Amino acid sequence: MLKIPEHQVAGHKASDGLLGPLVDDSGRFYKPLQDDERGSREVTFYTSFSSNTRVPDHIRRFFPNFYGTQLLEASDGSGLRPHLVLQDVVSSHLHPSIMDIKIGSRTWYPQAPEDYIQRCLKKDRETSSLSLGFRISGLQVHGNKELGHWKPERKVVQKLTADEVRLALRKFVSSNSSADPYVVPDSLFASSVYGGSSGILAQLLELKAWFEDQSIYHFNSCSVLIVYEKESVLKGGPSGAQVKLIDFAHVVEGNGVIDHNFLGGVCSLIKFISEILTTPDECLTTNCLQDSERAVLTMGTATGSEQSIYNA
Numbered sequence: 001m002l003k004i005p006e007h008q009v010a011g012h013k014a015s016d017g018l019l020g021p022l023v024d025d026s027g028r029f030y031k032p033l034q035d036d037e038r039g040s041r042e043v044t045f046y047t048s049f050s051s052n053t054r055v056p057d058h059i060r061r062f063f064p065n066f067y068g069t070q071l072l073e074a075s076d077g078s079g080l081r082p083h084l085v086l087q088d089v090v091s092s093h094l095h096p097s098i099m100d101i102k103i104g105s106r107t108w109y110p111q112a113p114e115d116y117i118q119r120c121l122k123k124d125r126e127t128s129s130l131s132l133g134f135r136i137s138g139l140q141v142h143g144n145k146e147l148g149h150w151k152p153e154r155k156v157v158q159k160l161t162a163d164e165v166r167l168a169l170r171k172f173v174s175s176n177s178s179a180d181p182y183v184v185p186d187s188l189f190a191s192s193v194y195g196g197s198s199g200i201l202a203q204l205l206e207l208k209a210w211f212e213d214q215s216i217y218h219f220n221s222c223s224v225l226i227v228y229e230k231e232s233v234l235k236g237g238p239s240g241a242q243v244k245l246i247d248f249a250h251v252v253e254g255n256g257v258i259d260h261n262f263l264g265g266v267c268s269l270i271k272f273i274s275e276i277l278t279t280p281d282e283c284l285t286t287n288c289l290q291d292s293e294r295a296v297l298t299m300g301t302a303t304g305s306e307q308s309i310y311n312a
């Protein structure tokens with residue numbers, strides 16, 4: 001039976017009778033093809049990528065498995081529509097914490113219509129894309145009975161400043177993430193989720209190495225999805241930390257030129273995550289925070305947007 005995904009953090013959603021993705025119990029994610037070229041471009045990408053012998057095997061694990069397309073009843077009640085059949089990359093997690101990070105300071109592609117470019121450019125300017133080379137598109141952190149889930153409002157998350165992004169990345173791996181503005185994130189899971197030989201940082205570095213060389217595709221407006229299992233880490237088990245690339249509706253051919261827009265964004269994200277690993281947690285309660293970070297944390301002089309990410 002098809003249902004609305006429980007753990008979707010960004011993008012078009014199937015709730016409220018709209019067109020959006022569906023999942024089943026066997027671990028498949030069904031993404032409806034949009035009527036315009038976005039749908040066909042994503043099918044073209046998955047088809048090409050699946051059979052492209054120039055893509056190294058170790059890189060394939062960063063992409064959802066692709067099982068072709070299938071005609072299904074669309075979630076908006078408009079009847080049968082082709083859907084991409086993909087691996088549901090969160091289905092192996094009981095309580096996933098997820099962050100969708102749209103990579104690139106530019107989310108449009110040069111061949112796009114002028115009005116589309118202008119719309120993207122406006123979003124890139126108004127969000128952290130232009131300044132940081134990426135923006136957090138959406139996130140959820142699994143909580144407990146007392147704290148609940150932390151799933152801040154997407155429009156607020158997308159506009160975080162560099163200091164706020166730093167804080168959000170810390171909160172993402174903290175045992176005490178909540179809507180409470182007075183809680184200092186403890187970064188308790190930073191080393192098990194971000195660090196180690198199979199953690200998020202190691203995976204991003206492996207991906208970056210491929211992007212330093214590959215010139216087959218340009219991954220415009222594509223996201224890195226970071227997922228881990230908090231319950232497991234709390235019990236001393238594996239974090240299940242995974243990096244997956246998603247959303248290929250704007251991928252174009254690379255024509256022998258490296259994807260410097262994506263590469264730059266990944267480098268920037270790597271730097272943010274490395275800093276969390278190298279800044280000892282004690283720093284959050286002592287004096288080694290930058291003034292701006294301390295302002296955000298103490299909330300006495302917090303910025304409006306930080307207040308609202310907690311209050312959302």
Ligand SMILES: O=P(O)(O)O[C@@H]1[C@@H](OP(=O)(O)O)[C@H](OP(=O)(O)O)[C@H](O)[C@H](OP(=O)(O)O)[C@H]1OP(=O)(O)O
Nearest residue numbers: 010011012038102123137138154158221247249250
């Ligand atoms: O419709 P909106 O305003 O939610 O915009 C969508 C974006 O949501 P956001 O900017 O995060 O609110 C959405 O961004 P996310 O994937 O949610 O980060 C996409 O950019 C989507 O465009 P496309 O389907 O990739 O061409 C965008 O959809 P279109 O406006 O291009 O249909």
Ligand SMILES: Nc1ncnc2c1ncn2[C@@H]1O[C@H](COP(=O)(O)OP(=O)(O)O)[C@@H](O)[C@H]1O
Nearest residue numbers: 008009010011012029064087088089090100247
């Ligand atoms: N293969 C997948 N498995 C599980 N969840 C996914 C998968 N692909 C996307 N998602 C979820 O759906 C959201 C939107 O996906 P995306 O492909 O960006 O859609 P859109 O084109 O509508 O922006 C992601 O933020 C993530 O939460």
